[in-house]
Amino acid sequence: MPTLDTFVEQTAGAVRWLGKGLLDIVYPPRCLGCGARPESSHLPLCPQCLQSLERAPEMGVAARLDRLPVGAGVFDVARALWVFDKGGTLQAVQHALKYQNRPRYGVPLGRLMGEAFADQHPPPDGVVPVPLHRTRRLERGYNQCTTLAEGAAEVLGCPCRLDLLARPHPTRSQTGLSREERWQNVRDAFRAAPDCAGGRWLLVDDVLTTGSTAVAAARTLTDAGAEAPSLMTLGLARQ
Numbered sequence: 001m002p003t004l005d006t007f008v009e010q011t012a013g014a015v016r017w018l019g020k021g022l023l024d025i026v027y028p029p030r031c032l033g034c035g036a037r038p039e040s041s042h043l044p045l046c047p048q049c050l051q052s053l054e055r056a057p058e059m060g061v062a063a064r065l066d067r068l069p070v071g072a073g074v075f076d077v078a079r080a081l082w083v084f085d086k087g088g089t090l091q092a093v094q095h096a097l098k099y100q101n102r103p104r105y106g107v108p109l110g111r112l113m114g115e116a117f118a119d120q121h122p123p124p125d126g127v128v129p130v131p132l133h134r135t136r137r138l139e140r141g142y143n144q145c146t147t148l149a150e151g152a153a154e155v156l157g158c159p160c161r162l163d164l165l166a167r168p169h170p171t172r173s174q175t176g177l178s179r180e181e182r183w184q185n186v187r188d189a190f191r192a193a194p195d196c197a198g199g200r201w202l203l204v205d206d207v208l209t210t211g212s213t214a215v216a217a218a219r220t221l222t223d224a225g226a227e228a229p230s231l232m233t234l235g236l237a238r239q
């Protein structure tokens with residue numbers, strides 16, 4: 001029942017927003033990297049910690065996808081913004097965004113993703129977040145990729161399309177699975193809406209590890225008639 005889901009998410013979002021607003025007055029947010037108060041209250045990192053993040057190599061994502069049996073040539077452009085290290089500053093940011101109820105970090109981070117994409121590529125027809133299964137989304141209260149996609153869409157001047165890709169089948173966590181197991185786990189997880197046909201979409205995900213999830217999502221779009229999509233992720237896991 002999408003209407004009830006929307007109501008639950010919006011109510012949870014309003015309560016969260018009120019609660020966080022009060023907390024921010026009493027305890028202003030601190031930089032997740034160094035603990036200093038960030039100069040901008042919108043990003044979770046101070047300017048110095050933001051500068052210190054290692055940029056992902058231009059061809060890093062493409063090289064990772066080439067190692068998947070089905071990953072080569074799936075994307076028009078595939079880029080990650082930063083390298084993601086276990087225990088690093090970007091992991092602290094991603095954990096806050098994903099697990100610690102901080103969806104508001106997503107939009108400003110998504111804007112940086114949009115700017116990095118716009119620097120080198122024409123805008124897509126729309127930005128599509130990698131969807132979560134409904135149960136996971138209701139547990140978490142939001143999809144962290146949607147907040148990133150909203151920020152990217154704002155910068156790129158195109159719509160954020162939540163209607164094009166769904167995840168009707170629950171999948172187990174990818175953590176601890178091999179490359180082949182990860183692909184088998186997600187290959188049939190997504191469904192595309194007919195409206196995606198003919199479009200040039202930018203898929204947005206938070207962290208790319210083997211790329212199985214992003215490739216499964218992309219192939220679902222192209223199987224439904226979309227052009228080869230592009231991909232932008234916040235992080236590329238170091239391997």
Ligand SMILES: [Zn+2]
Pocket residue numbers: 031032033034035036045046047048049050
């Ligand atoms: Zn800092």
